[in-house]
Amino acid sequence: MQKLLLLGDEAIAQSALDSGISGIYAYPGTPSTEITEFVQHSKQAKENNVRSSWSTNEKTAMEAALGMSYAGKRTMVCMKHVGLNVAADAFVNSAITGVNGGLIVVAADDPSMHSSQNEQDSRFFGKFALIPVLEPSNQQEAYDMVRYGFEFSEKFQTPVLMRITTRLAHSRAGVQRQEPLAQNALAVPQDPRQFVLLPAIARKRYKLLLNNQHGFENEAITSGFNKYIEGKDKSLGIIACGIAYNYLMENYSDRNVPYPILKITQYPIPIELLDKLYTECDEIMVLEEGYPIYEELLKGSLAKGKKIKGRLDGTIPMDGELNPNIVAIALNLPDERGDAIPDIVAGRPPSMCVGCSHIDSYNAINEVLNTYSKGRVFSDIGCYTLGALAPFDAINSCVDMGASITMAKGAADAGLFPAVSVIGDSTFTHSGITGLIDAVKDNSPITIFILDNFTTGMTGGQESSATNRIEDICLGVGVLPEHLHVIKPLKNQHDENVKLIQTELEYHGVSVIIPRRECIQTLNKRMRDKFKNK
Amino acid sequence: MKIDIILAGVGGQGILSIAATIGYAAIEMGLFLKQSEVHGMSQRGGDVQSHLRLSDKEIASDLIPFGKADLIISVEPMESLRYLPMLSKDGWLITNTTPFININNYPDVDILMSKISSLKQFVALDADSMAKDLGAARSANMVILGAATPHIKIGYEKFENAIRNIFKNKGEEVIAVNLAALKAGKDYTEQNS
Numbered sequence A: 001m002q003k004l005l006l007l008g009d010e011a012i013a014q015s016a017l018d019s020g021i022s023g024i025y026a027y028p029g030t031p032s033t034e035i036t037e038f039v040q041h042s043k044q045a046k047e048n049n050v051r052s053s054w055s056t057n058e059k060t061a062m063e064a065a066l067g068m069s070y071a072g073k074r075t076m077v078c079m080k081h082v083g084l085n086v087a088a089d090a091f092v093n094s095a096i097t098g099v100n101g102g103l104i105v106v107a108a109d110d111p112s113m114h115s116s117q118n119e120q121d122s123r124f125f126g127k128f129a130l131i132p133v134l135e136p137s138n139q140q141e142a143y144d145m146v147r148y149g150f151e152f153s154e155k156f157q158t159p160v161l162m163r164i165t166t167r168l169a170h171s172r173a174g175v176q177r178q179e180p181l182a183q184n185a186l187a188v189p190q191d192p193r194q195f196v197l198l199p200a201i202a203r204k205r206y207k208l209l210l211n212n213q214h215g216f217e218n219e220a221i222t223s224g225f226n227k228y229i230e231g232k233d234k235s236l237g238i239i240a241c242g243i244a245y246n247y248l249m250e251n252y253s254d255r256n257v258p259y260p261i262l263k264i265t266q267y268p269i270p271i272e273l274l275d276k277l278y279t280e281c282d283e284i285m286v287l288e289e290g291y292p293i294y295e296e297l298l299k300g301s302l303a304k305g306k307k308i309k310g311r312l313d314g315t316i317p318m319d320g321e322l323n324p325n326i327v328a329i330a331l332n333l334p335d336e337r338g339d340a341i342p343d344i345v346a347g348r349p350p351s352m353c354v355g356c357s358h359i360d361s362y363n364a365i366n367e368v369l370n371t372y373s374k375g376r377v378f379s380d381i382g383c384y385t386l387g388a389l390a391p392f393d394a395i396n397s398c399v400d401m402g403a404s405i406t407m408a409k410g411a412a413d414a415g416l417f418p419a420v421s422v423i424g425d426s427t428f429t430h431s432g433i434t435g436l437i438d439a440v441k442d443n444s445p446i447t448i449f450i451l452d453n454f455t456t457g458m459t460g461g462q463e464s465s466a467t468n469r470i471e472d473i474c475l476g477v478g479v480l481p482e483h484l485h486v487i488k489p490l491k492n493q494h495d496e497n498v499k500l501i502q503t504e505l506e507y508h509g510v511s512v513i514i515p516r517r518e519c520i521q522t523l524n525k526r527m528r529d530k531f532k533n534k
Numbered sequence B: 001m002k003i004d005i006i007l008a009g010v011g012g013q014g015i016l017s018i019a020a021t022i023g024y025a026a027i028e029m030g031l032f033l034k035q036s037e038v039h040g041m042s043q044r045g046g047d048v049q050s051h052l053r054l055s056d057k058e059i060a061s062d063l064i065p066f067g068k069a070d071l072i073i074s075v076e077p078m079e080s081l082r083y084l085p086m087l088s089k090d091g092w093l094i095t096n097t098t099p100f101i102n103i104n105n106y107p108d109v110d111i112l113m114s115k116i117s118s119l120k121q122f123v124a125l126d127a128d129s130m131a132k133d134l135g136a137a138r139s140a141n142m143v144i145l146g147a148a149t150p151h152i153k154i155g156y157e158k159f160e161n162a163i164r165n166i167f168k169n170k171g172e173e174v175i176a177v178n179l180a181a182l183k184a185g186k187d188y189t190e191q192n193s
């Protein structure tokens, strides 16, 4: 089979296709987005009828995938790390139901928060849910592990979590493909009650899950992904998880590390291998790209055993992603650097595009709110979050998707009037609707701006489930027609928009204002494509 | 043999097409390659970088270690300096001199240029003007790549091949323009060092 140059994300997608998935479910989120986009653009996927359009949020994606697995087919569900919080109810319970067709959940973590609100470590979720975790160290391993993960999933009837991080997701390397497999036949579970988590059934299924843990651990020895690499110098033993293994190897140009190494890319970590390393070596260093989960486990709360080096004792910083230099410093190897960054180099934070509709929306909102005291705008996650920066300084919160409407409601309940919510169209359908229902039920005095640019802008312009549905949704959940307005965020409409906003802010109930204008990026792309096809 | 390259610029300036061209040439040579890219938030007008690693041996890390880059190739002058800690003592810095100003605290351009000129090994060229003169205003990044080619241990014809291949669906005219841009950059470096 041919060798391809693929991003880590693309290697996962290609392998899922080659492993015979019948569908992929996802909501966009950096750094996971390219997995689903690869399938959406793949000829192979089209020929084999693999479903791949975007889901409304990560929970709906996870549940639909579970349904596809129930019907006997292989399926993958992808999200960024915080997406797993949204899908958590389904994810954790899917460990209890188990699966029928193979199911892999891909969670893409973002240590150092390149494009995220936090750097939570999804391996923790795997451990919490008792779901086996695969953490590939490179693109080839990502490809191979997806194939293996589906076999594992079907063998133990368990969902499998694949955890990747930004550097693997967005780095390209050569990947060797395997022969594609046919899709599974349609087949509902043999036990018609497998997925019915009534307490009596759930108790049995949970016991089964607990009993399976030995099998999972055994797989982590026999699959060959975890490796014990002998070393002569036993003064130190190194546990290198996921891509931390690469950073370790980078520091030895001949790849000859003097110390014994335990390379871990599959969990639960086999205790047998841990024990061997611990017994054999004087001290242990744990390199984890993420939280010090296994370091803490090994060390124990009382830390009475051998010396364990890692994030907890300051050998490695507590936060942020690893790199070859951090590992070099930890190992007392030379850390050579080029010249320092000259003082004149200024920071260049991301900003809204020239011509972005959000700019006009904020200009209007700001003009009205300048007449009130500060601190009233609860915003959400998307390009419009950049309204937090100068020159706008327009928003006071951004917490998790959907939190704008609900936080404005809570603040209004506390007496803040007027309270304002600013939410994007895709974020609105992701998690805003339920909060809107709460606000309507209480007739909370809030003004909600749903910034409709017809796309999921921040993640690169994916289709938005909200497109052409927002007014119907709002009216359907009980927003009054006289307090639902669509405006055009344009300079020449500024005065009219300001007037309308002024009026609605003073209304003691739920108002929804929808500034609507196409994202400048998707518009430009549409124009380029049109020009190309002429 | 190994070549580690930092590509630098501002989101939307097209550093990834430079990466793709070098990548194509490297694959044709049968080299191992790793290329880490920036997707996501920074692409909205923020600073972006790509780590491009080529080697005749398997490459371990997706990230180039500090102090180990052989080249910084930048399509923007201030951005070229942001990655100096990555550059090795014998490394070269190849940069465009046309600033991309989307922040209000952008440094004084003369001070910026004098800082670049104080480096041991650098090539600084006004790729935007050179591209415009060639009637290829959008190929400034290929001028920059051209200026870097004498410092990348890959035959020049491999880069030409790569351009022919990468732009093959865009027609002969686009290929010719990009080849001319590449050549102009190469000539600049050869005549000025």
Ligand SMILES: Cc1ncc(C[n+]2csc(CCOP(=O)(O)OP(=O)(O)O)c2C)c(N)n1
Residues within 6 Å of the ligand: A027, A028, A029, A030, A058, A080, A082, A083, A086, A381, A382, A383, A384, A401, A423, A424, A425, A426, A427, A428, A451, A453, A455, A456, A457, A458, A459, A464
């Ligand atoms: C739970 C969760 N899923 C996904 C993301 C990634 N994400 C951040 S912003 C965004 C899109 C927002 O789109 P929209 O609300 O339409 O605003 P726009 O960017 O178009 O202005 C996404 C998907 C996230 N931060 N959290």
